[in-house]
Structures are given as structure tokens and as C-alpha cells.
Amino acid sequence: MDCWTSSPDVDDEFAKLVLRMNPPRVTVDNNSSRKATLIKVDSANKRGSLLEVVQVLTDMNLIIRRAYISSDGEWFMDVFHVTDQHGNKLYEDDVSERIQQSLGPQGRSFQSMTSSVGVQAAVENTTIELTGRDRPGLLSEIFAVLADHKCNVVAAEVWTHNSRMASVVYITDEATGSPIHDSNRLRKIERLLLSVLTEDRDKNSANTAVSDGWTHKERRLHQMMYADRDYDMNWMNSGSSDRRKALVTVENCVDRGYTVVNLRSLDRPKLLFDTVCTLTDMQYTVYHATIIAEEPEAYQEYYIRHTDGYPISSEAERQRLIHCLEAAINRRTSEGIRLELCSLDRVGLLSDVTRIFRENGLSVTRAEVTTQGSQAMNIFSVTDSSGNPVKSETIEAIRNEIGSTILRVKEDEDSKSPPQESSRFSLGSLFRSQSEKFLFNLGLIKSNS
Structure with a gap:
């Protein structure tokens, strides 16, 4: 038709x-x-x-x-x-x-995309959706808010593109392991996350809304970034270039x-x-x-x-x-070194790891967080705070602090040369x-x- x-x-x-x-x-x-x-x-x-x-x-x-x-x-x-x-x-x-x-x-x-930050209850967890202006340390602050409010992150995916960030985070209550149903608690978490997203005082860089219904994570990320106009060249840093x-x-x-x-x-x-x-x-x-x-x-x-x-x-x-x-x-490709974290899951793990990244001057350009039973399987793509490749000595220092057997350098599958334009x-x-x-x-x- x-x-x-x-x-x-x-x-x-x-x-x-x-x-x-x-x-x-x-x-x-x-x-x-x-x-x-x-x-x-x-x-x-x-x-x-x-x-x-x-x-x-x-x-x-x-x-x-x-x-x-x-x-x-x-x-x-x-x-x-x-x-x-x-x-x-x-x-x-x-x-x-x-x-x-x-x-x-x-x-x-599929559900339509209507919000930039949303909190919804799913069958086994609560889903939090966030979009806003990307900056070094942002992910660390987001996970710190969740850890401070007794939320366990069981899965998450973060994309960054053109100075914008979108994330879908699945959480449970630390005490019960169940979805969070307390509306007052959810509103407080949502308000604090919005404050983190608008720390640069650009009130137009993030919004809040509560979304309902089931969503497909990667489908949702595309909808969120499209609605946030990450394709708009005005968002792009003047010195940035996309090699892919x-x-x-x-x-x-x-x-x-x-x-x-x-x-x-x-x-x-x-x-x-x-x-x-x-x-x-x-x-x-x-x-x-x-x-x-x-x-x-x-x-x-x-x-x-x-x-x-x-x-x-x-x-x-x-x-x-x-x-x-x-x-x-x-959106799905990412700059920087890929780091793979494999360890026993615990509340606050992501907050601690991303804090160490931030303290060592690293910026997370993409993250994929999964939990299989008691095991955390997380992948991060990182650059320095200016978007440049991370020095090898910095990576080794971070691995020594987190644990060299826990954090490993993963081969970048997207590091091939781009097609040449005729x-x-x-x-x-x-x-x-x-x-x-x-x-x-x-x-x-x-x-x-």
C-alpha cells in the first residue's frame, strides 16, 4: 500500500x-x-x-x-x-x-519514541532511558547516582555520536532483585539523572519523560538518537572527523x-x-x-x-x-580502545570501574553491559578526554588498578580502513x-x- x-x-x-x-x-x-x-x-x-x-x-x-x-x-x-x-x-x-x-x-x-529520559517497569527489571549532550565522566556520574540509590545495573547499552549520548539501562532493586515499583523513588532517580545530564546548564540538551510498554533495546537507541537529532551537523565538534x-x-x-x-x-x-x-x-x-x-x-x-x-x-x-x-x-561504531571487563557481578561495580576511567582521564564512547548469572560481561570503548587514542601506559595503569585478569584489551573489530571515495x-x-x-x-x- x-x-x-x-x-x-x-x-x-x-x-x-x-x-x-x-x-x-x-x-x-x-x-x-x-x-x-x-x-x-x-x-x-x-x-x-x-x-x-x-x-x-x-x-x-x-x-x-x-x-x-x-x-x-x-x-x-x-x-x-x-x-x-x-x-x-x-x-x-x-x-x-x-x-x-x-x-x-x-x-x-514496536513502540513509538516519545521521550529522552524515561523510567518504566518491565517483567524482570526497570528500564531507564537517557539522552543528552556527551561529555567526559558522564557515564561515571550516571552509574554513581544509580549505585547511591541502591539500584543494581543488570544490563545497559550506551551509544555516543556527534557529541550526543543515548543509553538504555536495566536496573533492579539492590535488596530484592526485583523491579522498582516505588513511584516516588523512581521520580527522584529520574530528577537526579536529569540534573547530571544538564550539568553544563544547557537545559535544551536533555529532557525527561516516563515511557510505557515494551521496547527493543537497540531499536530504542536508534529512535532516541534520531529524535535527539544526532545527525544534525550543528552538534558536531568543529575539530571532529568521522573516519568511518x-x-x-x-x-x-x-x-x-x-x-x-x-x-x-x-x-x-x-x-x-x-x-x-x-x-x-x-x-x-x-x-x-x-x-x-x-x-x-x-x-x-x-x-x-x-x-x-x-x-x-x-x-x-x-x-x-x-x-x-x-x-x-x-552510531554503533566507536572510536578508541575496546576494554573487556569479566568478573563476578556486584552492586556498584560499574560505578567503580567508570570512576577509575574518569580519574585517569578516559572518556567512554560506547558501552555494552550484560550479566549472565553471577558473572558481569562488559565491553567499553574509551578515548582520552580529548577524543584521542589512549596511551598504553594509561591502559596498563588502569588494568593494574582494576585487575589485569579482569580487564583485558579487546581487539577493535571496527578499526579497518574506510572505503575510499571515487x-x-x-x-x-x-x-x-x-x-x-x-x-x-x-x-x-x-x-x-
Whole structure:
């Protein structure tokens, strides 16, 4: 469908009815390709279908090597060439069933992004969401507030980009290990965190609100940073440069009424998820797409229209889409040395570790905190306070203070050289022979010959 003008509630109920009548069909093919497993998904089309499929595959820790997308009309058909994280084919018997369950009418849908700092109760913990201006020591102060108020951080993820920070933190009550239900206590924590976020006296750099419902952590981070306009070049420090900048072109295909987006960047896990999130958040519908993600680089081509059914109509909109896609790709990548912390979990662990980082002049550019049973498994990317690489003697001093067997230097998987821009960047010739052949075979486009 080209237009979506009814209310969200009506759309949601209608989509559920259509899915009940036409449940997704998922087939897993291990015979057609020597290197990958083919997962084919056929279903009634609805807004966000592509993102749901990609999110399911990403959550299953599958690597999408290639993908062919078609969703014209009221039906979509997606073909994904996937492997496990070690590059092997899939042989689990329940892959198809797990995907069908996630995509069916009982699957969880995405919640809209309405807040910058929010506190909500989940089934097993309380979720805190934060966005604001990034600065050295910010994460240390956030974890210190939580530790002071008897909150145990069981998981968290922090992204920084263009001088902005977004974080989703899962906490429990220190005494009970359960979610925090005391509204007065939550309001106090929220107020103190807002004070930390606005310490620079820029009252417009952070806001507070309470959000409700279930959210997907990485999906939520994209929504939060997009709403916080991290793609706005005015946020960027004058001296900063992004060595991993993607190469993006956006052009209108007038004869077919599409806008064609070509994207080239370093290949990495979850890249497709990140770009599809942004297209969805910007209210674009992907009608056709071809994805080739063979290391070291990834190539993506999308045929899109705005949800009103029209292609991009202005230069300002075209530039905004380019900046937003570049931001989506670079949010997950991070500058600096990657440090891996593995130790017994305890209340205040993160507060202590990030305090040591701060006292040694380090700034955390990204963090991923997980807890497995009694074990804490945390990864930090750090630079010095000016954004420069950390000296080796500083890292060794920190490791000696925390424990050299507990804190280890992890190889930076994102340290490869970025793609070099040619005199005229265009992926049209790369994709036409593959994507158009695929779409022509489906009878979805006509031959140009």
C-alpha cells in the first residue's frame, strides 16, 4: 500500500486481522547455496514488515550476507542469505518456526519514541532511558547516582555520536532483585539523572519523560538518537572527523516513481538492521532492495517512497536522508580502545570501574553491559578526554588498578580502513544486473531492453 492515513490503532488491528488470515510463510533452504542458508519470508504486507524480519534475524545472531527485498502491493517476499557468526550454514530445525512466531499476530510490535529520559517497569527489571549532550565522566556520574540509590545495573547499552549520548539501562532493586515499583523513588532517580545530564546548564540538551510498554533495546537507541537529532551537523565538534563515514547517494528514479538510495560502507554485523531502522523512523517504505554484505565492504540499494506514496521532492530532504543514514551507520561504531571487563557481578561495580576511567582521564564512547548469572560481561570503548587514542601506559595503569585478569584489551573489530571515495560514487552498475534480474524474474518490473 502506498498511503497510510488511518489511525495507528486501526492500522494495528487491521494488520493483525490480515496476518491471522495470511500468516507468514517461512522456508529454510540449505541446498541452493554452497556458502549460506536461504531464508525466504512471504507474508501479507504491512508497515514495518521489513524491519520486523530483519530484527528477528538480527536477534537470532544471524549474519545477513545477501538479501533481496520486494514488497510492492499487498504482499512482500524477502530472501536472505544468512550464516551463523562463524560463517557456517544453519542446521537448527526450529529456525523457521521461531521466525514465524516472531512475525505472527502475537509477535511484539514496536513502540513509538516519545521521550529522552524515561523510567518504566518491565517483567524482570526497570528500564531507564537517557539522552543528552556527551561529555567526559558522564557515564561515571550516571552509574554513581544509580549505585547511591541502591539500584543494581543488570544490563545497559550506551551509544555516543556527534557529541550526543543515548543509553538504555536495566536496573533492579539492590535488596530484592526485583523491579522498582516505588513511584516516588523512581521520580527522584529520574530528577537526579536529569540534573547530571544538564550539568553544563544547557537545559535544551536533555529532557525527561516516563515511557510505557515494551521496547527493543537497540531499536530504542536508534529512535532516541534520531529524535535527539544526532545527525544534525550543528552538534558536531568543529575539530571532529568521522573516519568511518559511509558513502551514500540519493537519486530519484523518475520513470518508476521511486527514490533510489545507494549505500556503501564497511561491512559489520547488524548493519542492515541499522539502516532499515532509520528508513522506517523517517517514514519511508522500502519497495525493493538488494543487499550485498561480503567483507570488507557492504553495498545496499533501496527503492523507496515516503509513506504518502511519493518519492523525495526536495534537495533539503535528500540531504537530510543522507545525513541520517550516515548517522545510523556510525552510531554503533566507536572510536578508541575496546576494554573487556569479566568478573563476578556486584552492586556498584560499574560505578567503580567508570570512576577509575574518569580519574585517569578516559572518556567512554560506547558501552555494552550484560550479566549472565553471577558473572558481569562488559565491553567499553574509551578515548582520552580529548577524543584521542589512549596511551598504553594509561591502559596498563588502569588494568593494574582494576585487575589485569579482569580487564583485558579487546581487539577493535571496527578499526579497518574506510572505503575510499571515487571521483563519482555510484552503485547503480553494481546492483542493476543482480537486483533488476531478481525483480524481473518475479514479474515486478519490466525489462528496459
